[in-house]
Amino acid sequence: MDRARRSERGAAHRGARRRFLLGAAGAAGGVVAALAAAIAPNRRWYSVSGRNIFLVRPPYRADESRAAWTGSRVAEYRRLGRTDFRISDISLGSGSSTGGRQTPEVAREAIERGINYFDTAPDYSESGSEKRLGEAMKDVRERMFVATKFCMPNGHLPPGSSVQQYVAAVEGSLRRLQTDRVELVHIHSCDSVERLLDENAHEAFDRLKQAGKVRFLGVSTHTPNLEAVANAAIDSGRFDVMMLAYHFGAWPGLADVIARAAAHDIGIVAMKTLRGAHHRGLLWSREERDSFTQASFKWVLSNPNVSGLVISLWERAQLDEFLYASGRRPEPSDHAVLRRYEEEVAARECRPHCGACLASCPEGLPIHDVLRHRMYFEGYGAEKEAMRLYARLDVRADVCTGCSAPCASACPYGVPIPERTREAHALLGWT
Numbered sequence: 431m432d433r434a435r436r437s438e439r440g441a442a443h444r445g446a447r448r449r450f451l452l453g454a455a456g457a458a459g460g461v462v463a464a465l466a467a468a469i470a471p472n473r474r475w476y477s478v479s480g481r482n483i484f485l486v487r488p489p490y491r492a493d494e495s496r497a498a499w500t501g502s503r504v505a506e507y508r509r510l511g512r513t514d515f516r517i518s519d520i521s522l523g524s525g526s527s528t529g530g531r532q533t534p535e536v537a538r539e540a541i542e543r544g545i546n547y548f549d550t551a552p553d554y555s556e557s558g559s560e561k562r563l564g565e566a567m568k569d570v571r572e573r574m575f576v577a578t579k580f581c582m583p584n585g586h587l588p589p590g591s592s593v594q595q596y597v598a599a600v601e602g603s604l605r606r607l608q609t610d611r612v613e614l615v616h617i618h619s620c621d622s623v624e625r626l627l628d629e630n631a632h633e634a635f636d637r638l639k640q641a642g643k644v645r646f647l648g649v650s651t652h653t654p655n656l657e658a659v660a661n662a663a664i665d666s667g668r669f670d671v672m673m674l675a676y677h678f679g680a681w682p683g684l685a686d687v688i689a690r691a692a693a694h695d696i697g698i699v700a701m702k703t704l705r706g707a708h709h710r711g712l713l714w715s716r717e718e719r720d721s722f723t724q725a726s727f728k729w730v731l732s733n734p735n736v737s738g739l740v741i742s743l744w745e746r747a748q749l750d751e752f753l754y755a756s757g758r759r760p761e762p763s764d765h766a767v768l769r770r771y772e773e774e775v776a777a778r779e780c781r782p783h784c785g786a787c788l789a790s791c792p793e794g795l796p797i798h799d800v801l802r803h804r805m806y807f808e809g810y811g812a813e814k815e816a817m818r819l820y821a822r823l824d825v826r827a828d829v830c831t832g833c834s835a836p837c838a839s840a841c842p843y844g845v846p847i848p849e850r851t852r853e854a855h856a857l858l859g860w861t
């Protein structure tokens with residue numbers, strides 16, 4: 431196929447994809463048929479994304495619900511460090527992976543099943559998460575421990591933000607959450623020690639605390655600088671809670687950081703616990719696939735220094751499945767399934783929140799973020815959210831086109847970076 435035809439065909443399919451994601455396709459059968467006709471000739475795009483776009487169920491829910499899981503409730507509460515609050519070991523996240531699908535009703539049911547910790551942020555679903563959680567808990571607020579972030583609905587507060595901007599960000603959260611205070615505010619997705627210790631953020635926190643609008647300070651981090659940021663947070667003595675990316679594929683040093691934090695009575699909340707949630711795409715038996723999520727949770731919670739984990743969910747069946755793992759310890763079969771997962775995905779899928787390859791890219795592409803957004807699209811089925819986040823990156827993977835790829839052997843785990851980033855751009859790019 432010559433270049434002009436390829437370009438024409440690419441434009442046609444990108445248009446079809448855009449219309450789909452904007453909801454223009456709707457539920458009308460004729461439009462869906464037309465879309466299918468548009469997709470059919472483009473096998474490459476379909477092979478990357480089609481199976482995900484047409485998923486009608488949460489990608490990290492078990493294929494088959496078990497009767498024993500029905501109505502599961504929180505079975506264990508753990509002390510969240512020096513906050514002295516006892517939080518549900520499995521708690522409600524509401525991040526990008528929900529793709530805006532979480533409703534007040536499912537959040538309300540989470541409360542009724544014993545979840546007493548909500549994690550949210552202004553930029554989750556462009557403020558939709560805070561609004562929905564506020565709605566869900568408005569008459570049971572006293573039971574809840576609410577964590578939000580120093581952030582705006584359209585993205586992170588940049589370095590150099592004023593004290594007033596930080597204060598205003600939290601006041602915006604309070605309005606959306608329909609509350610007069612939050613228990614915890616995190617420095618959000620913190621990627622540098624400079625941002626962690628930004629004097630204006632700390633001054634804003636002190637003022638908000640004095641006004642009774644927040645109680646505790648935290649930091650959430652899942653970036654390549656996680657260890658440096660976490661250690662600086664511990665050393666500063668300023669932080670009460672850390673929310674860290676922590677899963678069975680985490681490097682051993684991370685458990686040491688967590689132990690050090692616990693020794694300083696800092697509460698630890700784990701996130702990103704599913705190591706990318708690629709299990710649905712593996713050629714496993716149904717039983718293996720269905721045991722993966724609970725095995726991952728049990729592994730995380732087997733660390734006594736972890737107070738709890740947050741998981742984004744948006745269906746009652748996910749509550750059934752996930753809360754069945756509450757209070758349980760991993761068994762040999764759980765370790766076996768996690769080992770097998772690691773063997774199968776290590777050389778193919780980026781380890782979320784690594785970053786060992788970043789220095790190899792002369793274009794400064796945030797390879798880990800590109801592949802994380804791809805994971806949201808493919809692994810979590812959060813297509814629109816993934817594309818929105820990808821569009822916000824300063825450098826996108828179109829720079830990989832025509833590049834000689836000095837990154838090709840930069841991943842110590844063997845991820846074929848240029849191939850994965852180019853595919854990611856085809857999947858996530860709008861133009």
Ligand code: SF4
Nearest residue numbers: 780781784785787841
């Ligand atoms: S591609 Fe490899 S080195 Fe780069 S962030 Fe992912 S796992 Fe780490």
Ligand code: SF4
Nearest residue numbers: 791829830833835837
């Ligand atoms: S292929 Fe992409 S990620 Fe690799 S070095 Fe080139 S621009 Fe950077």
